[in-house]
Amino acid sequence: MYSKELLKGTISAIILKLLSEHERMYGYEISMRVKDLTDGKILLKDGSLYPALQKMTADGLLSFKEEEVGGRTRKYYYITKLGQKEKTVFVEELKDFIETMNKIISPEFKPV
């Protein structure tokens, strides 16, 4: 697991990216998916995930629909049009940032 500081500013981008590819996902599903995708290197803790989902909904990036599944209430989140726009911005910025950091950290490394 990475230092939590490194993750700052990336959680929203990750959530938006996943939801732009999956139509709808619920919180727990997102955290499991991220865990899988990163071989357990990024663990979205519930203390981070649920507040993030709520804030993103408040900001109009996501919407949700509650459904009863096996006696439990499940919140399915969808990405909004605004979220799609933000996703592009976030992801582009993140890509650019990664390239820039690579220049400093690994000057010998050149992406294809």
Added chain:
Amino acid sequence: MYSKELLKGTISAIILKLLSEHERMYGYEISMRVKDLTDGKILLKDGSLYPALQKMTADGLLSFKEEEVGGRTRKYYYITKLGQKEKTVFVEELKDFIETMNKIISPEFKPV
């Protein structure tokens, strides 16, 4: 310029990396160097840089020597042995993090 959140946790790594390659540098020089290396995309503001240098010195990662240059006091910073060790750890973590983020953000992109 990137959102400040993205930079969290990377500033120390950047400073350690530069000082591991330059024997000694002073604050302003570091900020200029980072600006150059990143085409102005990362600007270490003085409100971030000087506290960071002080904290890293307090943590034993850096040492410094004051010198008078043109009537002004200049603090030359050196990386310590502990700093060298930390640099390896930080930079490796950052590289690994970058790779992991790439997996999520650009699943089609494979580093060489």
Added chain:
DNA sequence: TTTTGATATATCATATTACGATGTATATTT
């Protein structure tokens, strides 16, 4: 001549944000 901009350092309050701790509740596995 004055003032702007670059050089060079520093401190403090603020805002952001990920996370640990804690709580609730059901279903499944041991």
Added chain:
DNA sequence: AAATATACATCGTAATATGATATATCAAAA
């Protein structure tokens, strides 16, 4: 019966980058 996985939520804390502010020298431009 107990432990684990599923599924959500809230609150206080800690870390940290930055804006604002301050001080001071020097060169160049207005």
